[in-house]
Amino acid sequence: xxxxxxxxxxxxxxxxxxxxxxxxxxxxxxxxxxxxxxxxxxxxxxxxxxxxxxxxxxxxxxxxxxxxxxxxxxxxxxxxxxxxxxxxxxxxxxxxxxxxxxxxxxxxxxxxxxxxxxxxxxxxxx
Numbered sequence: 001x002x003x004x005x006x007x008x009x010x011x012x013x014x015x016x017x018x019x020x021x022x023x024x025x026x027x028x029x030x031x032x033x034x035x036x037x038x039x040x041x042x043x044x045x046x047x048x049x050x051x052x053x054x055x056x057x058x059x060x061x062x063x064x065x066x067x068x069x070x071x072x073x074x075x076x077x078x079x080x081x082x083x084x085x086x087x088x089x090x091x092x093x094x095x096x097x098x099x100x101x102x103x104x105x106x107x108x109x110x111x112x113x114x115x116x117x118x119x120x121x122x123x124x125x126x
Contacts, residue, residue: 008039010041014062016029018048018062023054023055069114074098077101077110079099079100084098086099087099087123087126088126091126095112096112097111097119097123098110
């Protein structure tokens, strides 16, 4: 679990990315970071969507940029049933992960939170 400093660092980064992308104004970004209600990423996401009407897709794009991973839209993917069978369904569900591609020696997984190091580690070594 991330400590408060890591969470606030992530939150500052996400707000900064959203501001740079024009999703938030500078005043909105300052208002969010000056408040004390964004101690966790979940609290930040709730505040962004409820109070500032930020589209969740914009939040996902900011998170992907922060994590330096590509944003993958599952609507654009064809999930291969044979690939799904290679992973325990409970593990995929727990980590909100979906295998989306395979090469000779690599399986690409889409995960809801690319910063969840425990999920990435478990999925990597499965």
